C-alpha cells in the first residue's frame with residue numbers, strides 16, 4: 001500500500017437491487033488533505049462515504065483505509081470518524097451530555113476539558129448545556145463534528161457538512177477541517193456548495209451516475225477548463241469592449257452578468273487571452289474595478305463533466 005494514502009479504493013461497485021450506485025470507482029485520498037466529493041443528486045456520494053465509514057460493504061473492488069484493507073464487517077475502521085445523513089444524537093440530552101454519552105458508547109472516558117474544547121472548536125460553547133432537541137440543522141451538524149473530533153480521527157468523513165450552516169458556523173467548521181488537515185489528518189466531504197469546496201479542498205473527485213469523471217487536484221481541474229465566462233467591470237465599458245474585440249481568443253457574451261450594470265462586460269476566454277486583455281486595459285488607462293468568473297471554475301468544470309452524463313440517462 002501507499003504510505004501516504006488515507007484511502008485507496010479500486011474498482012468499487014455497489015448495487016442496491018438493480019440500481020448501481022457505484023460503478024468501478026477508484027479513489028485516492030492523500031494524508032493531510034481535504035478531498036471534496038461532488039456530483040449531481042444520486043451520483044453515489046453518500047454511498048461512497050458510507051463505505052468509508054463502514055456502514056456498508058462494497059459488492060466488489062478493494063478498499064484500504066489508513067493502510068488497512070477493509071473486510072466484510074460493518075464496522076468503522078480504526079481512526080475513522082464522521083457521519084452521513086446527519087449525525088446520530090440524543091435529542092433529550094444537552095450538547096455536553098451528548099458528547100459524553102457518545103464517547104462512553106465507544107468505551108472512551110472523554111475528559112470534560114476535551115469536551116469543552118471540542119464544543120469551543122465548533123462554536124457551541126454558549127449552548128453546551130441546552131438540549132439537542134432544540135438545535136437547528138447547522139447546530140446539529142456542528143455537534144456531530146465535535147463528537148467526531150473527540151475521537152481524534154485520522155480520517156474524517158462528512159456528508160454535506162455545510163448544510164444549514166450560518167456564516168459563523170461555516171467559519172468554525174472550515175477552521176476545524178483546515179486545522180485537522182494541517183495536523184496530518186485527512187478529510188473527505190461531499191458538498192453541493194462549490195464555493196465551500198473551492199475554499200476548502202485541495203483535491204476533488206467528481207462522480208456522475210456512480211462513475212468517477214474526474215479525480216485529482218482542484219488546480220488541475222480548473223486548469224483543464226478551456227474557456228470561462230468572466231465579468232469585467234471597468235471605468236470605461238466602451239473602451240473595454242473595443243479592446244476585448246481586438247484580443248484573439250476573446251468572445252463577448254451578451255446578457256448574463258452585464259444586464260444590470262452598463263459598465264460590466266462579460267467575456268468568454270481562456271486564461272492567456274484574459275491576461276492579454278488585462279494588460280491592454282491597463283496600458284490604455286482603463287481601470288479594472290472587478291474581474292471574476294461568472295460561475296466558479298469548479299462549477300464550470302462540474303457542469304461540463306456531468307451534464308453529458310445527465311443527458312445520457
Ligand SMILES: Nc1ncnc2c1ncn2[C@@H]1O[C@H](COP(=O)(O)OP(=O)(O)OP(=O)(O)O)[C@@H](O)[C@H]1O
Nearest residue numbers: 016019020021039040041042043044045046047048
Ligand atoms: N439504501 C438504498 N436503497 C436503494 N437505493 C439506494 C439506497 N441508497 C442509495 N440508493 C441509490 O443509489 C444511488 C446513489 O445514491 P446516493 O445517495 O449515494 O447519491 P448522492 O450522490 O449522495 O445523492 P445526493 O446528492 O442526492 O445526496 C441513487 O440512485 C440512489 O437512489
